[in-house]
Amino acid sequence: MPRRFSSCWPGDCRAAVSLTFDDGPMSQLKIAVPMLTEADLPSTFYLNPRGDYYLDKLAPWRDVAKAGHEIGNHTMAHICARAFRDDPDAPGLESLTLADIEQDIVESKRRLQQIAPSQPQMSFCYPCYMEHVGRGPTRQSYVPVVARHHIAGRGKGEFPFANHASTVDLHYAWSWPAERMPGSQMIGLIESCIGKRCWGILTFHGINEGSLGVAESDFRELVNYLKGNHSRIWTAPVWKVAQRILDWRRENGIR
Numbered sequence: 518m519p520r521r522f523s524s525c526w527p528g529d530c531r532a533a534v535s536l537t538f539d540d541g542p543m544s545q546l547k548i549a550v551p552m553l554t555e556a557d558l559p560s561t562f563y564l565n566p567r568g569d570y571y572l573d574k575l576a577p578w579r580d581v582a583k584a585g586h587e588i589g590n591h592t593m594a595h596i597c598a599r600a601f602r603d604d605p606d607a608p609g610l611e612s613l614t615l616a617d618i619e620q621d622i623v624e625s626k627r628r629l630q631q632i633a634p635s636q637p638q639m640s641f642c643y644p645c646y647m648e649h650v651g652r653g654p655t656r657q658s659y660v661p662v663v664a665r666h667h668i669a670g671r672g673k674g675e676f677p678f679a680n681h682a683s684t685v686d687l688h689y690a691w692s693w694p695a696e697r698m699p700g701s702q703m704i705g706l707i708e709s710c711i712g713k714r715c716w717g718i719l720t721f722h723g724i725n726e727g728s729l730g731v732a733e734s735d736f737r738e739l740v741n742y743l744k745g746n747h748s749r750i751w752t753a754p755v756w757k758v759a760q761r762i763l764d765w766r767r768e769n770g771i772r
């Protein structure tokens with residue numbers, strides 16, 4: 518018979534939700550952050566601290582961290598598979614080693630800690646949701662590298678499945694890309710977590726911006742829904758949910 522456990526989530530909450538945002542486009546600062554802060558929905562923003570002037574470029578995110586949102590690591594170089602392109606000499610995960618990716622991840626984290634010095638933990642986000650280097654006979658997962666340096670890693674999930682606190686691989690947690698998704702669909706996914714007491718993660722890029730964006734009206738619908746459901750849905754940054762899961766597993770003898 519499967520073991521039974523008390524709920525992992527605080528108070529009477531029946532599900533956990535993390536709203537995650539990739540790449541730091543301007544609409545996140547201008548639209549998403551003020552809306553989320555006003556609604557008391559702390560979220561996670563994955564940034565790329567690249568170039569010599571990263572401190573200047575990322576300066577506006579210091580206040581985002583101070584407001585209680587998580588600043589997360591999305592690597593400096595944001596390298597994805599070369600197979601997206603038709604150029605055999607293009608940079609890509611296929612030509613990287615685990616040592617290469619580790620070097621980037623460690624330096625990227627160090628830089629982002631300068632933006633969010635008071636944040637106790639930092640989660641990671643796989644560029645293009647891809648967790649491998651090499652190809653064919655040399656292909657290897659870099660999830661273990663992420664696990665060495667971060668409390669959690671966010672990947673891409675399977676519709677309609679969310680993460681169970683007892684079984685999720687915290688270093689490749691599933692998320693749902695909210696690309697061009699209507700507000701009602703985002704809410705439906707979160708509602709599906711409530712019955713299963715799961716952790717749902719939504720991934721955003723731009724708001725009213727870019728090919729992967731969502732409309733501001735749909736985003737507002739989601740924010741209003743989460744704001745009105747504080748008592749039954751715990752909305753928290755990825756690092757915080759991961760920490761709670763680790764503590765809860767320890768208390769319940771789950772490895």
Ligand SMILES: [Zn+2]
Nearest residue numbers: 539540644645
């Ligand atoms: Zn990205």
